[in-house]
Amino acid sequence: xxxxxxxxxxxxxxxxxxxxxxxxxxxxxxxxxxxxxxxxxxxxxxxxxxxxxxxxxxxxxxxxxxxxxxxxxxxxxxxxxxxxxxxxxxxxxxxxxxxxxxxxxxxxxxxxxxxxxxxxxxxxxxxxxxxxxxxxxxxxxxxxxxxxxxxxxxxxxxxxxxxxxxxxxxxxxxxxxxxxxxxxxxxxxxxxxxxxxxxxxxxxxxxxxxxxxxxxxxxxxxxxxxxxxxxxxxxxxxxxxxxxxxxxxxxxxxxxxxxxxxxxxxxxxxxxxxxxxxxxxxxxxxxxxxxxxxx
Amino acid sequence: xxxxxxxxxxxxxxxxxxxxxxxxxxxxxxxxxxxxxxxxxxxxxxxxxxxxxxxxxxxxxxxxxxxxxxxxxxxxxxxxxxxxxxxxxxxxxxxxxxxxxxxxxxxxxxxxxxxxxxxxxxxxxxxxxxxxxxxxxxxxxxxxxxxxxxxxxxxxxxxxxxxxxxxxxxxxxxxxxxxxxxxxxxxxxxxxxxxxxxxxxxxxxxxxxxxxxxxxxxxxxxxxxxxxxxxxxxxxxxxxxxxxxxxxxxxxxxxxxxxxxxxxxxxxxxxxxxxxxxxxxxxxxxxxxxxxxxx
Numbered sequence: 001x002x003x004x005x006x007x008x009x010x011x012x013x014x015x016x017x018x019x020x021x022x023x024x025x026x027x028x029x030x031x032x033x034x035x036x037x038x039x040x041x042x043x044x045x046x047x048x049x050x051x052x053x054x055x056x057x058x059x060x061x062x063x064x065x066x067x068x069x070x071x072x073x074x075x076x077x078x079x080x081x082x083x084x085x086x087x088x089x090x091x092x093x094x095x096x097x098x099x100x101x102x103x104x105x106x107x108x109x110x111x112x113x114x115x116x117x118x119x120x121x122x123x124x125x126x127x128x129x130x131x132x133x134x135x136x137x138x139x140x141x142x143x144x145x146x147x148x149x150x151x152x153x154x155x156x157x158x159x160x161x162x163x164x165x166x167x168x169x170x171x172x173x174x175x176x177x178x179x180x181x182x183x184x185x186x187x188x189x190x191x192x193x194x195x196x197x198x199x200x201x202x203x204x205x206x207x208x209x210x211x212x213x214x215x216x217x218x219x220x221x222x223x224x225x226x227x228x229x230x231x232x233x234x235x236x237x238x239x240x241x242x243x244x245x246x247x248x249x250x251x252x253x254x255x256x257x258x259x260x261x262x263x264x265x266x267x268x269x270x271x272x273x274x275x276x277x278x279x280x281x282x283x284x285x286x287x288x289x290x291x292x293x294x295x
Numbered sequence: 296x297x298x299x300x301x302x303x304x305x306x307x308x309x310x311x312x313x314x315x316x317x318x319x320x321x322x323x324x325x326x327x328x329x330x331x332x333x334x335x336x337x338x339x340x341x342x343x344x345x346x347x348x349x350x351x352x353x354x355x356x357x358x359x360x361x362x363x364x365x366x367x368x369x370x371x372x373x374x375x376x377x378x379x380x381x382x383x384x385x386x387x388x389x390x391x392x393x394x395x396x397x398x399x400x401x402x403x404x405x406x407x408x409x410x411x412x413x414x415x416x417x418x419x420x421x422x423x424x425x426x427x428x429x430x431x432x433x434x435x436x437x438x439x440x441x442x443x444x445x446x447x448x449x450x451x452x453x454x455x456x457x458x459x460x461x462x463x464x465x466x467x468x469x470x471x472x473x474x475x476x477x478x479x480x481x482x483x484x485x486x487x488x489x490x491x492x493x494x495x496x497x498x499x500x501x502x503x504x505x506x507x508x509x510x511x512x513x514x515x516x517x518x519x520x521x522x523x524x525x526x527x528x529x530x531x532x533x534x535x536x537x538x539x540x541x542x543x544x545x546x547x548x549x550x551x552x553x554x555x556x557x558x559x560x561x562x563x564x565x566x567x568x569x570x571x572x573x574x575x576x577x578x579x580x581x582x583x584x585x586x587x588x589x590x
Contacts, residue, residue, distance in 0.1 A: 044347070045341065045347065045351050045355075046340065046341045047346075051342075051454070051544075052339070052340065052542050052544070053542050053543055053544070053545065055542070055543075056340050056541075056542045059566075059568065060340075063568065125545065129545070152451060152454070152455050153448070153451055153452065153455055153462075155451075156447060156448055156450075156451045157448065159346070159447070160447050160448060166465060167448075167462070167465055167466055167469070170461060170462055170465060171462060174462070246351075247347050247348050247350070247351045248348055248350075249346075249347070249348070250348065250420065250424070271354075273354065273358065273571055273575065276568055276571055276572055276575070277571055277572060277575035277576055277579070280568065280571075280572035281572055284572070
């Protein structure tokens, strides 16, 4: 009875993504939670995840989480839509810290925003094949009609820098016409790279269709979870940001600034294979029973 | 003096690639060397290599070679152009079996075919940045003019199945116009996926330009090397083919048949991370001195 003591936890929030796209989520976390430290891991050596099998996405997501847990994070945000769609329930079962993906917050926002309950979902091949967005939206508003479309060329196109080009519009029209035919009123940008195609996507779909970017919704969910678990950082914390990558992409700062909209400090390239060789056995032993399905 | 004894070696030839594209090289090896067994490793879990750093391409190539050496191969063929351009000299230094990449045979064929010594090279970003084709061609014919162009969207476009589409021609024109402006007479298809775009590339460049596919040239080089080292398989060998992948791609057989032009038997998905955890230390110790630069 009586007052509950307020606890603080100044450990960092861990964020992982298949590459640098997850920096769009970091941007929202920094905005919404200015006192929280963040440790980011971008698996640039094995990117992309969205073209690969569910088994691989689950395994890589687990390994990425091991790397963050080895850095003593208090909560993990899965910034990658593909990993969110495929690996989050498994991570929540296995790990003993909270895990939040971008899928549920994005689905919830779309279900709320859509007035006619006709929702489009675009994402990588793996995200769309998993049907995870569809299941999540149906769980919130069972009457919704969901139209899904994989857009495999969007990510390489963004990485080529062709975000408003003849090619962009030709490919966007090819992928998105099915959403127009099905008269959706809301579309989830189900991949961290797609907000960079926002203009081309909006022009192709027309101004009446609402686009949902999961980053903002996810930051709000993280804030609530920290509060609920009593693990927020104290208000006087001066946050620290660390960025780890498994490969240093060519022109990294240039690309990163497109996503984060600021310079990325403290970037370190780590040898992830060496991490696996040194620590893999240890994590394997710790989670042996739970991992048999994954490994 | 006198006659040299003829030795035979019925161990398999090892072939690795970043994915399934290297099957185009396997096709040529089977045609040219019908008695040789082949063990193929496609690193489909970490594909692509062509967008990544030289350091990563070298490390992955070495790990892929370790996997093949663990299978007791007698020679390694690097079927991936990116790995050939970046990792072959290192592999030749470190490993104690012969290593043959697709780059040198392709460069040699182009240098021979080109009458005006104006040669175009197209490939992944990493292949082109490495300048390896340019250096190799210049070593053969120093007077050659080399025009290089990275074509990052070609691979995802082939994987989307858009090999003769409006999008294909728009993108091909965008990438290839610089080769036409520079009046090349020969173009090296410097990526295993590009032979599948042969029609579109030939139409875009016009019928007078010769296209070089390294697979055929590489098989010839392998044949000579086996002979030189006295490690050919006996003529009565019934060859065996084994295909290992680090991830089972969606619709694998369909994709593989496009490259190999036959059904792929004995396909096994292996957990490459587990291989590294179990065997990494052992290889690390064996090659410790040589590897410090790579790891």
